[in-house]
Amino acid sequence: MTARAYGRVAVLYGGHSAEREVSLKSGAAVLSALERQGVDAVGYDPAKGGLSGLETLAPDRVFIALHGRGGEDGTLQGALELLGIPYTGSGVLASALGMDKQRTKFVWQALGLPTPAARLLEADADWDAVVAELGLPLIVKPVHEGSTLGISIVDGRDALEAAYHEAARFDAKVMAERFVAGKEYTVSLLGDTILPAIRVEVPGGFYDYEAKYVSNETLYHLPCGLSSADEATLGELCRDAFEAIGGEGWGRIDAMRDERGGFWLLEVNTVPGMTDHSLVPQSAAHAGLDFDALVLRILDTTLGLPKR
Known part of the structure; x- marks a missing residue:
């Protein structure tokens, strides 16, 4: 595979999610790898130019390095489907x-x-009932967040409500999960x-x-x-x-x-x-695959027809 076969590649990173800083690092590493391999690659932060800015770049394919909501949850994938731009990773349904x-x-x-038993939590939850159902310790986490943001290990009933409110800072939906x-x-x-x-x-x-x-x-x-x-x-x-x-x-x-x-x-x-x-x-x-080769292997999945 020659670098020219990929056409222009837009590496999407940054975004608006709580994982923005990690995404910027991921995207910068991917972009550098593509440039080292002679690929016509450009970095793009949707937080600065939205989809219209991406369209202006007219990429042939997109390498998604956006973590969290707005990049990993199916919304971006749906937009790229409508634009007819092939992209790395899972489609709309799996991403969501x-x-x-x-x-x-x-x-x-x-x-x-x-998978460990779990249940959704509410601000007025019966904390004793949660402990009776899942046992202690347990994990409290935002439902739609990554990078372990907002996650707590709860060892006692009295800490459960505080853990809920900490997780609720990151997401409207919070779950408790049996600790393994x-x-x-x-x-x-x-x-x-x-x-x-x-x-x-x-x-x-x-x-x-x-x-x-x-x-x-x-x-x-x-x-x-x-x-x-x-x-x-x-x-x-x-x-x-x-x-x-x-x-x-x-x-x-x-x-x-x-x-x-x-x-x-x-x-x-x-x-x-x-x-x-x-x-x-x-x-x-x-497994014998260096970073540059890994990036190209991921990008290879975009060759062929756009996702549907």
């Missing part, structure tokens, strides 16, 4: 589903895929390829925004320490979970393994991070 943690769970549960004690894994998917699983270890015990994007103390174990059979089981489970929501192109699934060895699906990322702390590039590198 993947951004909604509650409805993603509904799909997984309907298909018998293991064990080791955390993430599996990246690239086309039909399941990339090596990563075990994430945080000295502080909680993989929050700081641990993801700032701290240099977070440990990423590659190889992940699972047996070949168990890693294959986890990989197939994550691929099933991704396909269940209609995921395409590339993505990442986060999961936990409980103390009895069972895997539990947490959430799906349809536009994973591409920063120097991000997990997909680490997994790809372990």
Whole structure:
């Protein structure tokens, strides 16, 4: 594949979401990789020029590096469909589903895929009833937010209401989820390829925004320490979970393994991070695919007919 075959590529990053700063870093890394490969690429921040500015650029295809709402939730994908511009990643339905943690769970549960029990919370919720249903500790999180923004681990009933209000700062919908004690894994998917699983270890015990994007103390174990059979089981489970929501192109699934060895699906990322702390590039590198090659492999998925 020659660089000319891609035509003009617009890398979309920034945006208006709470993940703007991470998106700017992801987009800058992707743009640099494309330029190093001789691709006619230009960076574009929709927060500054909207869709009309993108149309003015007249790109042949779009690399989406917008994380969170407005970039990962199906709205941008729908706009690009109407404009007839091929784009990286999942389509409208999968993007919208993947951004909604509650409805993603509904799909997984309907298909018998293991995911921790959860329920929506309201400001006037019966907190004792929530604890009775889900047990302690539990996780409180915004339904439509990424990068662990607004997430809390709740160890006692009295902290539950405060955790709800913290999450509600980021989203009108907040959920509580049963806590799974064990080791955390993430599996990246690239086309039909399941990339090596990563075990994430945080000295502080909680993989929050700081641990993801700032701290240099977070440990990423590659190889992940699972047996070949168990890693294959986890990989197939994550691929099933991704396909269940209609995921395409590339993505990442986060999961936990409980103390009895069972895997539990947490959430799906349809536009994973591409920063120097991000997990997909680490997994790809372990499989022998450097960052530049990874970016081109993702971009390759836009060749052919526009998505419908």
